[in-house]
Amino acid sequence: MAQRHEPVNRRQGSTAAWVAAAGIAALAAVPVIALAASAGGDGGLTLGAPYIARVLRFTVLQATLSALIATALAIPLAHALAKRQRFPGRALLLKLFAVPLGLPQLVAVLGIIAVYGRQGILNDILAPVGTAEMPSVFGLQGILLAHVFFNLPLAVRFILTRLEAIPPENWRLAASLGFRSREVFRHLKWPHMRMTLPGVFALIFMLCITSFTVVLTLGGGPHATTLEVAIYQALRFDLDPALAARLAALQIALCAGLLLILQRFSMMVAMAPALRARAPRPDSGDRKGRLGDGLLILSGALFVALPIAGVVIDGLKADFLRLLGEPLLWRAAGFSLVIAVSAAGLATLAAAALASGIARSRGLKAQSLRITGNLVLLVPPLILAAGWFLILHRHLDPIALSPYAVVVINALMALPFALAVIEPSFRISFQMHDRLAASLGLEGLARFRLVEWPALRSSLALAALVAVLASLGEFGVIAFFGSQDLVTLPLLLYQRIGSYRFNDAAGIALLLLGLCLVLSWAIERRSPASLRTS
Amino acid sequence: MRAPVLEVKGVGFRYEDMAMEFDLAVSAGEFLALMGPSGSGKSTLLSLIAGFETPERGEILWEGRDITLLKPAERPLSIMFQDNNLFAHLDVRTNVALGIEPSARLGPKDEKRVAAALERVGLENLARRLPGELSGGERQRVALARMLVRRKPLLLLDEPFAALGPGLKKEMIALLKEIRRENGFTILLVTHDPNDARATAEQTAFMHDGRILAKRPTQEMFATTDIPELSDYLG
DSSP states (O other): OOOOOOOHHHHHHHHHHHHHHHHHHHHHHHHHHHHHHHHSSTTOOSSOHHHHHHHHHHHHHHHHHHHHHHHHHHHHHHHHHHHOOOOTTHHHHHHHTTHHHHSOHHHHHHHHHHHHSTTSHHHHHHGGGTOOOOOOSSSHHHHHHHHHHHHHHHHHHHHHHHHHTSOHHHHHHHHHTTOOHHHIIIIIIHHHHHHHHHHHHHHHHHHHHTOOHHHHHHOBTTTBOOHHHHHHHHHHTSOOHHHHHHHHHHHHHHHHHHHHHHHHHHSOOOOOOOOOOOOOOTTTTOOTTHHHHHHHHHHHHHHHHHHHHHHHHHHHTSOHHHHHTOHHHHHHHHHHHHHHHHHHHHHHHHHHHHHHHHHHOOHHHHHHHHHHHTHHHHSOHHHHHHHHHHHHHHHSOHHHHHHHHHHHHHHHHHHHHHHHHHHHHHHHHHHHHHHHHHHTTOOHHHHIIIIIHHHHHHHHHHHHHHHHHHHHTOOHHHHHHOBTTBOOHHHHHHHHHHTTOHHHHHHHHHHHHHHHHHHHHHHHHHSOGGGSOO | OOOEEEEEEEEEEEETTEEEEEEEEEETTOEEEEEOOTTSSHHHHHHHHHTSSOOSEEEEEETTEEOTTSOGGGSSEEEEOSSOOSOTTSOHHHHHHTTTOTTOOOOHHHHHHHHHHHHHTTOGGGTTOOGGGSOHHHHHHHHHHHHHHHTOSEEEEESTTTTSOHHHHHHHHHHHHHHHHHHTOEEEEEESOHHHHHHHOSEEEEEETTEEEEEEEHHHHHHOOSOHHHHHHHO
């Protein structure tokens, strides 16, 4: 085999990638080791094995039900949306469905309470009718409601994308072979929908297994607690590191098992590239079922829009003049911004280093770099927070170092998103330009300035925005490290709920909602067409 | 000359900012190649005949009967594309059975027809396979078997060999010619490769910019020098 010339740049890119990977691995491994070390340690278990079993059971139960309900509701909704390609507001509806994912969980929870709570909008409407009160929004049903709110739109978008990717030739064949709507569903649509379901279910299950904020606020009590909330309580209130360590080990094992399952489903049948042709959709002109589809789409839209509207309505009642006069609010906003921007910068840098390494290598090397970037899927941010919390409080200066811990963990949390945005463009740019640049002798900074930067800066900016959005609304990590001296907007919001100052909470929620919508809008505008919602 | 079996009369169609106008007559049992540069309207003409698109004016006749507004399934034809001719999650037998009955539930007599068609294209041992487990050439032969069981007299082939290597293409062309001889199909073949036209068709139509500039016996067409667009195209 001929000796392959390896451009200098290839090695440089790889070095940065491996340094970043080593750093990430260390930042994730150290807290896990710290937790492991306290597993058998002193303190002992204040609550025994039955408690752990109950928490584990509830964690799996709520995630299973959430994923089942969200997926089951998404099937008819996505089907109706695929069938009705043209109705006023369709594009807007798809944009609306992108909102819950970018929404801070605390804000969404407030919105859900505003709509479905005892004093909620729905009870106000139903009370004069004289019906019984709505069931409580707290406990399992509230957790499920919030999880479906977050994940139903996600599931709909996955299934809808798949339905819209059916090759036009298949639609034409269906027309040519005289399929009636029953056969179109049986031979064409259902098989494509069915293919997405295991992956969609597993993804939602995974998201709900690591759900912290929703369970902390709407659940609570020994009967509605998940592993992550139990870890938080064990460390912050019961001071029982041994219990936290055992719960964390369970959580990591659960995530590892799930990741293995998810991996299998991501290898779905790749379809051949289809003709770019307008295909007749025998089902779209179907007047039959128009009313049903319309009602379905309307209920889906209301389900997603109402809690957001609830945040706005309640927020507008807040006393903004007083709220904005509070120095604490400005301090919290300042901290939020500094933390989000630093975490985003760190995440983007790390993602860029990893992506350049992935673009330059293949096989096992590329795969291990990619896995490192997605390490928080295995060790969730809350476990990282728990581990670092232990280390800081036992061996280091918690007051001085907490802000850095928050930034680092937020960066790790945002890293998978940033990497997903950056990696494809790095790979394409490398494939397109590497040989040409090498043949022209472009190297080092000159090459970066002339070749990489112009091609990649828009995806870097997009990744940074996504990371800012992710850490701006983050609550679990700051719940660990927050103190009087370290308050972010979500933490301030939580504290105001805790002290029954709901007006203030609603005002802060509205501010956060506004910030996140502006960010989401900027992200949407910058996204390449392939990543856009519509 | 035999009376035309398929007539495309003054059919006008607009796609984006391209205005097309087609006139064509094909006689029974004819093998006609539609050749021309990409964007010349070859596939659009096929879509109009198949009923995937509706003409703005003009008419399409089959044996003198107006079929311009019939649904695709009601037209006397079968169509094959370059790709995605099969439903990826259904096995070979079921994909062929769909040509007889959209529910794919067949009586014993029709099952025999499916088996015979698969045998004719040499795939009798692959009836239970999924399309993803077949080669590109085998997938196109399944589509051919489905055309056989459909028993429609007109075959529309939209670049069916474009994704095949030279050897597979040759095999496929030989099979197509035999099947046509046995069944008396009339065939319209869209291709951008002059060699495909030479290897298959008695007649070749040359298309350019949404028009059919000429239709002649294939040998004659390739000797033609009076159409500058054709000379440019052939190089």
